[in-house]
Amino acid sequence: MPLYARITGTGGHLPARRLTNDEMAALLAQRGLQTSDAWIVERTGIRARHFAADGEMASDLALQASLKALAAAGRQPHEVDLIVLATSTPDMVFPSTATILQRKLHEAALAAGGQGPIGAAALDVQAVCTGFIYALTVADALIRTGGARRALVVGAEVFSRILNFDDRTTCVLFGDGAGAVVLEAVEHDGAGPGVLATDIHADGRHTGILCVPGTVAGGQVLGEPLLRMDGQAVFKLAVGVLEETARAALAKAGKAEADVDWLIPHQANIRIMYSTARKLKLPLERVVVTVDQHGNTSAASIPLALDHAVRAGWIQPGQLLLLEGVGGGFTWGSALVRY
Structure with a gap:
């Protein structure tokens, strides 16, 4: 029988520091910029987000x-023989x-009296907000071809770390x-x-x-190492390509829109997420939404939303999940997963 890569565990983590929209508005007011909870919620659906502490890195x-996820x-x-990590902020x-x-x-394993994954292949994937879909695709391909088991x-x-706090429309x-998810090789008929x-x-x-148009050369930062975004252009492109890639993944698996139990989109903007659901004729109550509490966490947003839905008991074994994302590059993609 053919090999498939099955999700056997999920995990998520948010930094301790949580900032509400009101707190962000107060922060921006110190810079002479105006925004409000109502303005942010109306345009994005975001109510809060988490910021890492000084010295807290992506690897932490x-x-x-x-x-x-391992637990x-x-x-x-x-027991892991492959690590694929998606990030734009290494x-x-x-x-x-x-x-x-x-x-x-x-x-961590040694401190607990165990062993670590030394010897496992480890690589980064950079596709910005589509990063997790790209990373999942890489790991899935290696498992299907026998290059990894877990x-x-x-x-x-x-x-x-890369936000421009003088730009109220992006920060x-x-x-x-x-x-994170653990993928394990399983054999079945599909x-x-x-x-x-x-x-x-x-x-x-x-x-x-x-984009973040900055680089390091000669020990100095060249360009501007802060995020820039043309919001209208991103919105216009995102709505179209997300529908296309969702239908493409369904077609590859021989499935229809009606077969999908949960849509787990990249958590960037509630309007984009709901627009895609409507185009796929999926009920809005079947869309996993965490953007209101997490904001846009780029490559982390899909696995965070997946973990939230699993631990909340929404997602049940055997259900069909449609994951999709779009990000800088310009990149986009989707994955159809039987949980």
């Missing part, structure tokens, strides 16, 4: 989410944040966090649990509409 958030799967760190230029996470998992797939971000949108299909794309002609 990833570690906590990963430990929770949910009933697995130990040394700990450093190199090595990959995945290898830093690997070290921290090893240290993978840890993580999305982790500290976007608060209120993003937050920090991490989400009717069982697992990643049934993925669909990923990019269009580099649109790199300028959502």
